[in-house]
Structure formats: C-alpha cells, structure tokens
Amino acid sequence: MPFASCQRSFDWRTKQVHLLDLRRHARHILLIGTVRSDKIKAMNNPSKERRRMEELRTLIRQHNQHYYQDAQPAISDRDYDSLVAELAALEAEHPGQVPTGTPTREIGEAPTPGFRTVAHRVPMMSLANTYDTDELVAFDARVRKQVPAAMLHYMLEPKIDGVAVTLRYERGRFTLGATRGDGRNGDDITRNLATIQTLPATLDTDHPPALLEVRGEVFMPKAGFVSLNERRAAAGQSVFANPRNAAAGSLKQLDPAVVAERPLDVIGYAVGDCEGIEFQTHQELLDTLQQWGLPVHPRVWHCPDMDDVLIALQELQAMRHDFPFELDGGVIKLNERKWYEELGYTAKSPRWAVAYKYEPERAETTLNAITIQVGRTGILTPVAELEPVTVAGSTIQRATLHNEDEIRRKDIMIGDRVWVEKAGEVIPAVVGVCKEKRTGREQPFAMPSQCPVCGGPVTRREGEVALRCENRQCPAQLKQWLRHFAARGAMDIDGLGEVLIEQLVDRELVQSPADLYQLDRWQWLSLDRMGEKSADNVLQAVAASKARDLWRVIFALGIPHVGARSAQALEAHYPDLDALMAATPTELEALEDIGPIMAQAIYSFWTVAANRDLVARLKAAGINTTSRRQARPDTGPLHEKTFVLTGTLPNWTRDEARARIEAAGGKVTGSVSRKTDYVVAGDNAGSKLDKARDLNIPTLDEAGLQDLL
Secondary structure, three states: EEEEEEOOOOHHHHHHHHHOOOOOOOOOOOOOOOOOOOHOOOOOOOOHHHHHHHHHHHHHHHHHHHHOOOOOOOHHHHHHHHHHHHHHHHHHHHHHHHEEEEEEEOOOOOOOOOEEEEOOOOOOOOOOOOOHHHHHHHHHHHHHHHOOHHHHOEEEEEEOOEEEEEEEEOOOEEEEEEOOEEEEEEEEEHHOOOOOOOOEEOOOOOOOOEEEEEEEEOOOOOOHHHHHHHHHHOOOOOOOOOOHHHHHHHHOOOHHHHHOOOOOOOEEEEEEEEEOOOOEEEEHHHHHHHHOOOOOOOOOEEEOOHHHHHHHHHHHHHHHOOOOOOOEEEEEEEEEEEHHHHHHEEOOOEOOOOEOOOOOOOOEEEEOOOOOOOOEEEEEEEEEEEEEEEOOOOEEEEEOOHHHHHHHEEEEEEEOOOEEEOOOOOOEEEEEEHHHHHHOOOOOOOOOOOHHHOOEEEEOOOOOOOOOEOOOOOOHHHHHHHHHHOOEEEOOOOOOOOHHHHHHHOOEEEEEEEEHHHHHHHHHHOOOOOOHHHHHHHHHHHHHHHHHHHHHHHHHOOOOOOHHHHHHHHHHHOOEHHHHHHHHHHHHHOOOOOOOOHHHHEEEHHHHHHHHHHHHHHHHOOOOOOOOOOOOOOOOOOOOOOOEEEEEEOOOOOHHHHHHHHHHHOEEEEOOOOOOEEEEEEOOOOOOHHHHHOOOOOEEEEOOOOOHH
C-alpha cells in the first residue's frame, strides 16, 4: 500500500490558512468541545431557547428521515451539520433541558421495514466532524493531555461519502452484513452485500481468526453512478441526487437481484468485535485487511503530528477528484490502538478520531431558461440553461433536470436562483432552489405537447414518467442514435464524430445507421472540411466496423436497457442475431444479467418492423451477426442440462464453475424456473435456493457438481 510521509516542519498558527486555502466560516462544532455562539448568548428568554431547541430537534429528525430512510436529503450536509452544531451548543448552555432522546446523542437511522434487525456486538459509532482546522488543533490538544507525545501518531484517510456497514467473518467466511442503524442495532443486508463483487466470501488466509467484524463503507463509484442515472432517466424513473443516495437506496432493496445490477463497491477501514486476533496499530489493521483480500483505501497518510495532518489534508483535497469514489473530507485517527480505551467515547463518537469535512463544491446561479433535449430513444429531457458559474474547477452553463417529475419535486421555476453541484463530480445538476430569493417574476415550466425538433407528437407510455417523441425519423433522435452506434464501445467507427453526424443528418444523407455503409467516397467528400485523406480514413473505419463482435452489434442497435455487459451476456447464449430475435421474454429473463424489464424491451424491439428491416440491411451490408464464442458441445455428461449457480463455492469461482458446466455440454442460466435441472448452491445462497426448494428442483454443492462432471 502506498503511503505519503508528512515529515516537513509546519507552523499552523501562521501558515495553515495559506496552505489549505479554505474559505473561512463561522465555527461550527459538533460534539468537539463546547462553543458559545453570539446568537445563543443574545437569547435571554429561556422559553425562547427551549422552543428553538425543540424546533431544531424536530428539523433534525425530519432530515434524518430524508437522509437515512428515504435516501433523499432535503438539505446539504453542511446545512445539516450547522443545525446539529447549533443544537449541541444550546444543549451545552442548558444541560438541564436536554432529553434522553436528543438527536445530538443518537445516530439517526431507524430500522428499515422488510429487513431483520440484528444487534451489533460492538456499537457502531459515528464520527464527530468539523469544517474548521482550529478545531483539529483543539482535538490534538485534548488527545495529548492523555497520550504521551512520543507515543502518538495520526493516520489520515479519505472520508468516503457512502453507507457505513459491518461485515462479520466467522472462521474466515462471510456470514453477516448489516447497516449501522442506530448504532446498537442495524438491518441485516447480508444477501445484498454478497452481490458486491469485490467483497470476498472467504478471507485469503490459512489461519483466519475465529471472529472478525470489519467496519467499512459501501459506495457507488462515480462512473457507475452516472451510468445508472442515465439508464434510470431513459426509462423514465426517478434519478439519484448523488452516489451516496444511490448506494443507500440500493442497499434498501428487498430483492438482491436488483442490488446485483447496481455498481456497488466497498472499502474496509476499521474493526468491531474480534476473537483470535489483535491489532497494535491502525496501520497493521489496514495491512492485514488488504492481505486477506478485503478492499481498503487506495491512499492513506501517516502523520507524526497535527501539523503534518493539516498538510496532508491539503494534499487530499487537491487530489479528491482523482479517486473513483466521492469523498467529502478526511478522517484523522490515532494510529496507536492501545490508547483507544483510555481516550474513551462520547455518547455517539470515539475521542480518538475526528472527521474534517471540506466545504461542498456547489455554487449559486440563475436559471435563465429550460430547454428540451431529445435523446436517442425519443425521450424529452429538460435542461437548465444557467448563468455561467464555476463549480469544481469547471464553468457550468447547462445542467440536466432529468424529467418533469424532478422539476415538480424540487419546485424549480424559470428565473430562480438555484444551487448547482456536479453529481458524482461529473454531471452538473441543479440540487436546490433558493426560494427565499424569489421576486415573484419567476415562471413555471411546462413540458411541450410536440417535439421541439421535428414537431411530431409526444406521448407518455404506460408506467413511464418521461415524455417521448414517437417519430423514429426525428433528426435529434437519429443524431443521438448515430453517435451511439459509432461509439468506441459499440461499432467503434473512428473519425465519425459530432460534426460529421450533424452534416449527414441535416443533409438527409443518412436516415438510419445502415445508411452509413451505403455512402460512397464522393458523398463523404461533399461534407464540409472533409479532405480526401479524411474521407478515406472514415471509409476504412466504416468498413472495419463490419467485422465487430456480435455483442458490439447488439449494443450498437440501441435496444432500450441493453448495455455492453448485457449485450455480452446475450452473445454468450445466442449463436447469432436471428436466434436472439426469435427469443421469447421468458427465455430472455432466464438468462443471467437479464431482468424482466430488459427481457420485455428486447422482445418488443424486434416487434417493430423498422428495427427488423435495419438488421436485414446491416446483414446485406456485410455486418457480422454471428457469435465467435465457442459453442457448447453437442455431447457430454451434462448435455441438455440447465444449471443455476448461487452462493459462493469453496474452490471454484462462479465463472470457473460455469466454464466446467458448459465444457461438459450443460447450460447455465441466471434464474430458477421449472426448466432448471439443477441448482448448485454454495455459501450464502439466496432466494434462488429457496425457489429451487419450492419447485422441488435438485440442489447440489460443489462436490455434487464434481460427481456429475
């Protein structure tokens, strides 16, 4: 594991503001010492102070509901922390008026209906946090009162904006996963966590401890978040505000199959209950987790003192966008674990660690207009046209509003002052409205009744939120379709970019992707700024695309909900495009990675005559429509037998088991049906095993599968 050593001398009293270059704010302290605000001092009326405390408790509980249960926060983390800080300061001023159940002493997450509640053997606490570097210095001073300076070192880790979980390993096997909940009890989400590919089912060690509870964070990588939101918006579904909400919403799903389709990941950074192992330092803990196959932070800092922590925080902030996950600050922990018990705990936080949070990267600007973008599948997406503003180092002028329901939910009006962030640090998004700044001149927005590009009718299909232009020849749809078809992950037609596609459609040279293969050299040369060499290069790229793998062709067709991974799964089960076109929804749904919505979308795609005609024209142009994967043998001990794999096998990965079954003539599908011959179940088998038992389908363990082979 790489480390950054912070060995430079540093006088925080004179240089910390310069080095960190952070905007200064009024101090907000959350359970780190006691602060008396000027606002509180001015309140001499006890009844007024009591009313304010009750008001704050009500507000905080409401926001806890939005954040934890609904995964849809109504305010920013900064604003929420300010509410808690104000309440904490009032309660410190009036300790006799603090009830047992105050939010400042409790973690805000309640049990989720539908999940079994499990008790934590060691409480899962939350970290005290601050936005003020002076408070880090105060934290350091309190620690040094109890810990000899020679025995004190700090570790700095990125603070992932995700969902806290605990992972229980017994004798090296993953047996239980749970949310933090209220710190004492959490939701049993074992089956959901088992779908995360990077989470090992078995620790990579020959001598595992009797018990190891790993504390960590489940998150959604930024790239996966963007892809998920694009799919949801295209399907007319509500979108997630940020990766943290997406991860939290995913883990609350009752069906693990839904969770398996979400791009979740996990990182371990602490331990709870342990039997048979002890860690002397936090560094040793991280090294051991990594050696045993558990994901840990890709970068941490070892800091001898708080001066070096402040420097490391600056370095972390400078590289925060380089991480695959969203982070909102850094976590500072005492490295020497032997002092943890002596330093102790508050009602909800350890005194040997603290979180420093960066100010949110968002900006306020004016929403000048809302325009409509027509996508590849005809969906009309409203787009905010903004007064240019800088967010996270980029000038933002446009931001997606996703769909009409999102506009209504956020109560967005043309002319509003709005808050803009980069969702997932990638896509600009309007996250809120400054309603207190409304002047009365703002105008409500209504979606158009006709396509703004072609003038054709727009409809809302049953069960969808989005409006859709039904004109397949709409120029806007066609341009987006061609961009998708020619993209690197699809047919990879090098040189066919935005400018050429605009001209091809505007000059009516192309009405579908199949027309690309009919254009001659002179037609390419007729385009603006197209020289002979450029024309020849594009012609060669178009010709080369005819030999692409079948899954790329399937993906390039633009079938709703079918991504690159799904296209590969389809190619694995169908020898050619004709076989795929003849598949029924039931057959498609039986495949791994193909759910009922996607299965119906694939089937419906082929019922459209224009789509079948497109395939015929692509075939005539010489496009490869046959899978190059090796077909299953016609003979073998498992010939014509259908298997479903579930859980974790002791010696084989799922891909290895699939390969052995297919090499023996068998077939592996992703869901259990009456056509399934055997279900091979390993550890932590889920609902597929239950369904097999309900249908009286034979089940095997790995040894039983080996006997069949």
